[in-house]
Amino acid sequence: MNEVNEQLAIDHGLKKDEYKKICDLLKRTPNITELGIFSAMWNEHCSYKSSRRHLKKLHTKGDQVIQGPGENAGVVDIEDGDAIVFKIESHNHPSFIEPYQGAATGVGGIMRDVFTMGARPIANLNSIHFGSIDHEKTRNLLRGVVKGIGGYGNCIGVPTIAGQTCFDESYNGNILVNAMTLGLVNKNKIFYSKAAGVDKPVIYVGSKTGRDGIHGASMASAIFDDKIEEKKPTVQVGDPFTEKLLLEACLELMAGKSIISIQDMGAAGLTSSSIEMASKGNLGIEIDLTKVPCREENMTPYEIMLSESQERMLIVLEAGKENEAKKIFDKWNLDFAVIGKTTSSKNIELFFENEKVAEIPIDFLAENAPMYDRKWTKAKLPKENNFSKDDFKSLKLSDCLNKILTDPNIADKEWIWNQYDHTVMGDTIQKPGGNAGVVRVHGTDKAVAAAVDSSATYCHAHPLTGGKQVVCESWRNMISVGAKPIAITNCLNFGNPEKEKNMGEFVECVEGITEASKYLNYPVVSGNVSFYNETKDKGIKPTPSIGGIGLLSDYKQMVTMELKNEGNYLLIIGKTEGHLDQSIFAKNILSNHNGPPPEINLFNEKQNGMSILNLKNKNLIETCHDVSLGGILTAISKMSMKGNKGVKIFPIEGLVNKFEYFFGEDQGRYIIEIKPENLENVEKILKKDSIHFDKLGIVESDKITYGNDLKISIGDIKDGYKKWLNEYMVN
Amino acid sequence: MKSSVIIFPGSNCDRDMDVALKKFGFENQMVWHNDAEIPKSDLIVLPGGFSYGDYLRCGSIAGKSRIIKSVVDFAKSGGLVLGICNGFQILTETGLLPGILQQNKYLNFICKNVFVKIKNKENKYFKNIKKEILELHIAHNEGNYFCSKDELNSIEDNEQIAVTYCDDKGNDDEYNNPNGAIKNIAGIFNKDKNILGMMPHPERMIDPFLSGEDGSLFFENLIGNV
Numbered sequence: 024m025n026e027v028n029e030q031l032a033i034d035h036g037l038k039k040d041e042y043k044k045i046c047d048l049l050k051r052t053p054n055i056t057e058l059g060i061f062s063a064m065w066n067e068h069c070s071y072k073s074s075r076r077h078l079k080k081l082h083t084k085g086d087q088v089i090q091g092p093g094e095n096a097g098v099v100d101i102e103d104g105d106a107i108v109f110k111i112e113s114h115n116h117p118s119f120i121e122p123y124q125g126a127a128t129g130v131g132g133i134m135r136d137v138f139t140m141g142a143r144p145i146a147n148l149n150s151i152h153f154g155s156i157d158h159e160k161t162r163n164l165l166r167g168v169v170k171g172i173g174g175y176g177n178c179i180g181v182p183t184i185a186g187q188t189c190f191d192e193s194y195n196g197n198i199l200v201n202a203m204t205l206g207l208v209n210k211n212k213i214f215y216s217k218a219a220g221v222d223k224p225v226i227y228v229g230s231k232t233g234r235d236g237i238h239g240a241s242m243a244s245a246i247f248d249d250k251i252e253e254k255k256p257t258v259q260v261g262d263p264f265t266e267k268l269l270l271e272a273c274l275e276l277m278a279g280k281s282i283i284s285i286q287d288m289g290a291a292g293l294t295s296s297s298i299e300m301a302s303k304g305n306l307g308i309e310i311d312l313t314k315v316p317c318r319e320e321n322m323t324p325y326e327i328m329l330s331e332s333q334e335r336m337l338i339v340l341e342a343g344k345e346n347e348a349k350k351i352f353d354k355w356n357l358d359f360a361v362i363g364k365t366t367s368s369k370n371i372e373l374f375f376e377n378e379k380v381a382e383i384p385i386d387f388l389a390e391n392a393p394m395y396d397r398k399w400t401k402a403k404l405p406k407e408n409n410f411s412k413d414d415f416k417s418l419k420l421s422d423c424l425n426k427i428l429t430d431p432n433i434a435d436k437e438w439i440w441n442q443y444d445h446t447v448m449g450d451t452i453q454k455p456g457g458n459a460g461v462v463r464v465h466g467t468d469k470a471v472a473a474a475v476d477s478s479a480t481y482c483h484a485h486p487l488t489g490g491k492q493v494v495c496e497s498w499r500n501m502i503s504v505g506a507k508p509i510a511i512t513n514c515l516n517f518g519n520p521e522k523e524k525n526m527g528e529f530v531e532c533v534e535g536i537t538e539a540s541k542y543l544n545y546p547v548v549s550g551n552v553s554f555y556n557e558t559k560d561k562g563i564k565p566t567p568s569i570g571g572i573g574l575l576s577d578y579k580q581m582v583t584m585e586l587k588n589e590g591n592y593l594l595i596i597g598k599t600e601g602h603l604d605q606s607i608f609a610k611n612i613l614s615n616h617n618g619p620p621p622e623i624n625l626f627n628e629k630q631n632g633m634s635i636l637n638l639k640n641k642n643l644i645e646t647c648h649d650v651s652l653g654g655i656l657t658a659i660s661k662m663s664m665k666g667n668k669g670v671k672i673f674p675i676e677g678l679v680n681k682f683e684y685f686f687g688e689d690q691g692r693y694i695i696e697i698k699p700e701n702l703e704n705v706e707k708i709l710k711k712d713s714i715h716f717d718k719l720g721i722v723e724s725d726k727i728t729y730g731n732d733l734k735i736s737i738g739d740i741k742d743g744y745k746k747w748l749n750e751y752m753v754n
Numbered sequence: 755m756k757s758s759v760i761i762f763p764g765s766n767c768d769r770d771m772d773v774a775l776k777k778f779g780f781e782n783q784m785v786w787h788n789d790a791e792i793p794k795s796d797l798i799v800l801p802g803g804f805s806y807g808d809y810l811r812c813g814s815i816a817g818k819s820r821i822i823k824s825v826v827d828f829a830k831s832g833g834l835v836l837g838i839c840n841g842f843q844i845l846t847e848t849g850l851l852p853g854i855l856q857q858n859k860y861l862n863f864i865c866k867n868v869f870v871k872i873k874n875k876e877n878k879y880f881k882n883i884k885k886e887i888l889e890l891h892i893a894h895n896e897g898n899y900f901c902s903k904d905e906l907n908s909i910e911d912n913e914q915i916a917v918t919y920c921d922d923k924g925n926d927d928e929y930n931n932p933n934g935a936i937k938n939i940a941g942i943f944n945k946d947k948n949i950l951g952m953m954p955h956p957e958r959m960i961d962p963f964l965s966g967e968d969g970s971l972f973f974e975n976l977i978g979n980v
Contacts, residue, residue: 170862170863173863178766262807441864444863446865447767447802
């Protein structure tokens with residue numbers, strides 16, 4: 024057995040002073056199993072040691088919140104006794120090393136977090152970020168990640184209803200794979216991870232434990248170097264078939280009354296699941312590792328405790344219910360083993376072959392885990408660009424539009440979502456490619472909308488504004504499908520927190536998220552943090568991904584974004600000032616990467632959104648689409664392409680030049696389609712509510728036209744927009 | 755009318771099929787793969803999904819499961835057996851239908867709406883459907899139908915091709931073939947036309963708010979003919 028010393032602790036990712044703290048707490052040197060347990064619990068991924076003090080500031084309360092952060096997932100009320108359990112989680116580091124398995128097990132892990140709470144998963148989403156399209160690894164990583172997400176989700180039979188794909192060179196060495204799941208549960212049948220009662224049997228169910236994924240959580244807490252390929256063995260291997268069986272078996276067991284608490288074995292496997300359950304219940308736990316079902320021979324206590332083999336759960340049962348539970352797992356051909364019991368010792372005690380191999384007071388691992396107040400720097404708002412007439416002199420609107428519609432971050436992503444089963448379960452009423460995915464709450468008139476958003480460019484330019492913006496964008500996506508925004512989950516992807524600049528980006532993005540979610544009553548109920556997205560000193564742009572959900576009380580009132588009928592009017596809600604800094608137009612057409620992101624005005628944001636919902640409730644809106652990346656003309660084009668209808672755009676009023684007007688990315692805006700007979704009424708309502716709006720155009724023929732400056736057929740723009748990703752992937 | 759949907763470990767369209775059958779008037783029951791017998795039924799459905807994780811070959815392990823003997827007996831006595839997607843794969847694995855389903859030509863899972871042309875209406879599945887072309891939905895990784903030349907001749911001679919992939923005008927050529935299937939085959943019958951296997955999922959097309967409504971025509975017609 025390895026001798027435990029400072030160097031071995033450092034090899035486990037612990038810092039010198041952290042190792043000293045362990046020895047001081049224990050008043051002795053830990054043995055190798057104990058060292059492994061400490062390193063797993065104290066790494067950034069499990070302990071949130073750099074982020075904890077800042078996450079406390081998040082806005083997490085609201086009447087709709089049943090369970091906020093701190094559980095396997097968040098839970099919100101959607102009325103009539105129904106609740107939605109949801110969460111987003113990162114699987115970035117493993118996906119870069121082994122894209123298929125990394126992404127697949129990311130999806131598997133987040134689904135387990137949701138069904139652990141008693142909810143049947145009803146929708147999956149994802150947010151994936153890749154390096155530059157010219158980078159040699161991008162294609163293969165994209166292909167592998169998409170196949171992995173599909174491979175897992177399709178097999179389980181949960182529809183993947185929405186997502187987001189971005190390309191930026193800052194992800195060249197660190198891609199992001201964030202997976203989100205929504206589940207449906209009866210409000211009175213939610214299961215939690217808090218154990219209760221002494222001498223209750225601790226049950227292991229699911230797959231057998233193997234040597235895969237050992238130290239996965241520590242790997243996820245380290246920066247990458249040239250030798251990253253050597254880390255392949257730390258990536259877990261997924262088996263969606265077993266997960267499907269586990270899902271059905273757990274839900275079957277949950278229909279009864281035998282479970283006290285349940286927790287999936289995710290990051291740091293048996294270690295974190297057993298410790299979390301005991302810690303929350305203020306109990307001790309005793310486990311006989313000889314009884315853990317193992318896939319490989321001669322596994323040591325150290326390996327069993329740190330394995331991240333997938334598709335496993337830990338359950339604390341009511342005493343005497345073992346046989347009843349075992350029958351269910353036998354039916355589904357899954358392993359079932361009583362491996363220990365809860366105790367009053369408040370220690371974790373591990374036995375192996377009749378010998379005690381570890382004993383650690385649980386509060387050393389949980390409450391006493393290190394917490395850092397990292398230094399951070401505040402970002403300054405960059406100086407605005409002052410574009411002059413000369414900058415636009417040689418530009419033509421149609422050329423600009425074509426370039427923007429084939430920009431990797433705008434072009435159609437059907438190549439991706441056609442590989443995801445998005446219709447299984449028979450309740451998907453809005454497919455990927457719209458403002459948000461929408462699924463019906465099975466057997467009711469209700470529907471739930473969900474979307475994932477990120478805006479790394481804005482967050483990079485000014486983290487505080489960027490943080491606010493992502494929350495607002497998510498809110499707008501809910502409004503655009505006619506859903507009342509309910510709550511969000513956040514996946515906070517950042518660089519190295521030990522660097523002041525990166526830490527500052529984190530702190531300020533969190534501040535921005537908090538400010539917007541508080542103002543909009545759009546609380547954060549779950550999430551995770553992924554730091555150390557850095558390779559050889561190069562960190563990613565700050566990328567908080569926000570997964571939002573919203574509720575439609577009548578699914579028949581859902582709003583979509585394709586243009587409906589010729590002769591209808593288009594209005595734009597919200598003011599257009601022509602903010603080009605940090606826009607796709609500035610980057611792609613003017614090659615300018617400077618300046619501040621568009622400003623967020625939370626008051627207008629809320630007013631504009633509520634006015635849209637109000638109009639929807641009065642049945643006055645035919646179509647709605649929020650204006651985001653690429654500005655008005657991009658938004659019109661997408662609405663046109665989806666509906667195969669053109670738009671005659673009215674002359675712009677005011678002083679903004681046409682490029683700023685059409686491509687500026689001012690916030691808080693929506694384009695809505697109104698029947699002529701409703702126009703007067705809509706205008707009256709908007710004026711009464713003091714909502715800024717402009718008449719944008721009229722739905723007409725199969726071309727988008729703007730005076731003599733623009734005449735472009737839908738077929739032409741569609742061709743480039745639809746083909747880009749396909750062609751990129753086959754080249 | 756009584757129907758039975760068989761649930762294999764890994765089936766995932768079982769509930770969707772149950773919903774669809776009940777919506778159109780079937781009295782449906784769910785049957786576990788490890789049961790020995792199927793309760794009295796007018797129709798047996800093998801639903802889509804990933805039975806036994808698609809391990810070994812799609813549908814192969816399900817093709818050897820305990821319940822299958824009853825399915826085969828029922829089919830051989832002339833009972834109606836419908837296999838959708840993974841169910842189609844299972845039917846070929848049991849030998850109830852000829853040919854095999856290979857991985858899609860472009861090696862990707864495909865989930866999208868497609869058009870199919872009804873090639874034979876002289877059977878209970880399509881008899882009174884007025885349309886010639888249906889818009890249905892596919893979601894599969896192994897839907898690339900293949901069989902030997904002799905088998906194909908026999909399939910064609912016996913008019914066993916049920917539906918072929920096509921465009922909205924009914925052109926069932928190579929440009930409208932999503933997965934590389936031989937002769938654009940999306941579904942086939944046995945010789946007696948009581949067994950139908952097809953890749954498209956009619957159960958996902960039973961509501962204007964879903965992908966479409968042509969699946970409704972399929973089930974309405976089916977219950978009318980059972």
